[in-house]
Amino acid sequence: MTYVIHTRAELAEDVSHANGEVAVVMTMGALHEGHRQLMREARKRAKFVIVTIFVNPLQFGPNEDFDKYPRTLEADVEACRAEGVDVVFAPSRDEMYPGGAPSITMNAGPLGEILEGASRPGHFSGMLTVVQKLLMLTRADVAFFGEKDFQQLALIRRMVRDLELGVEIVGVPTVREPDGLAMSSRNRYLSAGERRAALVLSQALREGAAHADAESALAAATKILEDEPGVRVDYLSLTGADLGPAPADGPARLLVAARVGATRLIDNVPLTLGRAA
Ligand SMILES: Nc1ncnc2c1ncn2[C@@H]1O[C@H](COP(=O)(O)OP(=O)(O)OP(=O)(O)O)[C@@H](O)[C@H]1O
Ligand SMILES: CC(C)(CO)[C@@H](O)C(=O)[O-]
Ligand code: BAL
Numbered sequence: 001m002t003y004v005i006h007t008r009a010e011l012a013e014d015v016s017h018a019n020g021e022v023a024v025v026m027t028m029g030a031l032h033e034g035h036r037q038l039m040r041e042a043r044k045r046a047k048f049v050i051v052t053i054f055v056n057p058l059q060f061g062p063n064e065d066f067d068k069y070p071r072t073l074e075a076d077v078e079a080c081r082a083e084g085v086d087v088v089f090a091p092s093r094d095e096m097y098p099g100g101a102p103s104i105t106m107n108a109g110p111l112g113e114i115l116e117g118a119s120r121p122g123h124f125s126g127m128l129t130v131v132q133k134l135l136m137l138t139r140a141d142v143a144f145f146g147e148k149d150f151q152q153l154a155l156i157r158r159m160v161r162d163l164e165l166g167v168e169i170v171g172v173p174t175v176r177e178p179d180g181l182a183m184s185s186r187n188r189y190l191s192a193g194e195r196r197a198a199l200v201l202s203q204a205l206r207e208g209a210a211h212a213d214a215e216s217a218l219a220a221a222t223k224i225l226e227d228e229p230g231v232r233v234d235y236l237s238l239t240g241a242d243l244g245p246a247p248a249d250g251p252a253r254l255l256v257a258a259r260v261g262a263t264r265l266i267d268n269v270p271l272t273l274g275r276a277a
Pocket of ligand 2: 026130152
């Protein structure tokens with residue numbers, strides 16, 4: 001049985017009856033297979049699974065898509081039911097922020113200023129603020145996040161470590177469409193032509209990741225991105241697996257953000273640098 005609730009009082013009541021580990025999957029709704037994979041991992045792991053659905057105003061900039069972000073609660077609840085979720089918590093803005101925007105918020109620190117943070121000032125502080133609140137409200141033992149939002153996942157791990165939050169964070173590999181496009185709620189903004197153009201993001205990352213030295217990896221990915229006029233690259237970056245400088249040898253990450261029409265998309269892949277050819 002999946003309960004759909006909207007208030008923190010109902011959530012507290014439901015959580016108090018959970019016997020065993022509590023898992024949470026936090027989302028902004030418009031659920032797709034990527035979200036469902038997080039739910040499946042949570043279901044495998046814990047006795048009590050909560051999915052939160054909340055489009056968090058704090059993490060959107062003034063010129064971003066907060067107002068037009070897809071809101072599809074009925075279909076989302078169906079997806080949660082199909083995955084055997086125990087509770088869907090879909091609070092209103094007032095329920096999450098009684099009294100308006102909080103005056104005390106998280107500071108995402110230097111890792112929050114690079115890559116996505118450089119293009120979306122304040123985004124990660126707003127994101128961490130709501131993640132922290134949802135961890136407290138759900139009293140989760142374990143929380144699942146997608147690698148599609150790799151910097152978000154890294155920041156959440158960092159927050160949990162730096163502030164001793166005592167919750168386990170599990171990262172889940174990116175779920176892709178059959179042609180390689182990373183699943184994302186924002187894909188539904190794309191026209192058919194934009195959808196075709198957007199494919200170069202995953203193609204570029206895949207080509208790049210086939211190289212073992214940083215220069216060739218970046219050059220291969222850049223070439224593919226440059227050949228698609230419908231895509232305006234915001235950044236293409238090769239980093240260490242912790243988003244620090246790329247190592248000469250060992251695990252690394254290739255990340256891209258780009259605008260396709262009016263839609264901003266992100267993607268990333270793991271790669272290993274310096275391995276024997
Ligand atoms: N393709 C995917 N594979 C795995 N996890 C995903 C995928 N897409 C989203 N997630 C994860 O689902 C959780 C909720 O993300 P969110 O609701 O923002 O979905 P989204 O598709 O990333 O939306 P958006 O299009 O706004 O970026 C996050 O932990 C996110 O990383
Ligand atoms: C983690 C999250 C639900 C916080 O609003 C959001 O950033 C998202 O959907 O990835
Ligand atoms: N998918 C990460 C949340 C955001 O883009 O605001």
